[in-house]
Amino acid sequence: MSETTHNLKRMYRFDLTTRLVAKLKQEEAVIGGIGHSNFDLWSAGHRPQNFYMLGSMGLAIPIAMGVALAQPARKTFALEGDGSLLMELGCLTTVAAQAPKNLIIILFDNGIYQITGGQPTPGLHADYVAIARACGLANAAWAADEAEFERMLDNALATDGPHFIGCKLDSQGPKAQTERDPAQIRDRFMRGMGTKKNRTLG
Amino acid sequence: MTQTLPPWHEIVLNVFKANEVKLITYVPDNVLKPLINALHADPYFTCFATAREEEAVGILSGAWMAGLRGMLLMQTSGFATLPNVLASLPCAFQIPVMMMISERGTLGEFNVGQAAVCRTMRPILDSLAMEHHTVSRLDECEMIVDRTIRQAIMTQAPAALILSPLLTGGKVVAR
């Protein structure tokens, strides 16, 4: 686990997302942020406990925090891009203040707004793990490579959080696009959370 | 026979309880202070401030989908920061995010910025086709708040309750 951005391997978002999904055995909730963060979550294999956010840039972490507060026994992940985090940076203070033990934030930092054409974000010189720590999230660190990412996931699943795992990304795009049907996404997710129970839909 | 009604914030708190609205997120407003204080003091509620109103829309959306009802408290200027996230999250996904807005910018406002922002509020709510009601009388407070919450939940639609200075007294500037 690294506290600096030196020597961090640039990793492939779809590969990291696949590694994450493979570890989910307890119906953990996963909130995919705007654009490519949720596209790769969709491509990694749909689960009823996945929520694909289609607009509201920056709200993946707050949505995950709401889920985590409502269901403290369920580990809840937020997958968020660096551009999106920048838009709602203050939410890290809210997370730190409430400190939901079951919340795990995964930051996909490619340094750009990839989905809108790859423009660099103004966070060029920002270290998001350092920011998270300074906001009060003590369990924040960069993953140096895929093996370490997996170890950090194991730790986050086994111990109290909130956890913040930073990942530097390479420049590869997403695998495919999420099926965009917000009402259906919400309905499936609620069934995945056990808040809707009849058997009409899967 | 006239009955003495409790203050507006007591009525509101009791209606929240009756409807199991337990999660309260806010960006503070002076007029909302007695309500916020009472909510903090009551262990029934989980009540905290967020850095921005947008965040609270996300938190309440996630919480509702996972089985916990909530309310966002803010002032008029806070609401004005929200159209994008309201349109793309609770409106698009049919999530009953509920909001209580202390109305600033009218009936004796001293700040021209607040007055200008206030005029955008109802047009925004209307253009999002969001249910909204203004509470201006103590004797109507319980019914409007209660029914608005119930309808939001039953129809899975976001809704806004606007607290008029006629109800709360608003924020007055010394002469």
Ligand SMILES: Cc1ncc(C[n+]2csc(CCOP(=O)(O)OP(=O)(O)O)c2C)c(N)n1
């Ligand atoms: C409030 C708002 N501003 C701008 C946009 C346009 N927009 C959509 S996604 C995006 C970039 C997201 O960047 P990031 O989170 O870093 O993810 P990436 O595309 O790099 O995977 C932008 C600017 C938007 N949807 N909402």
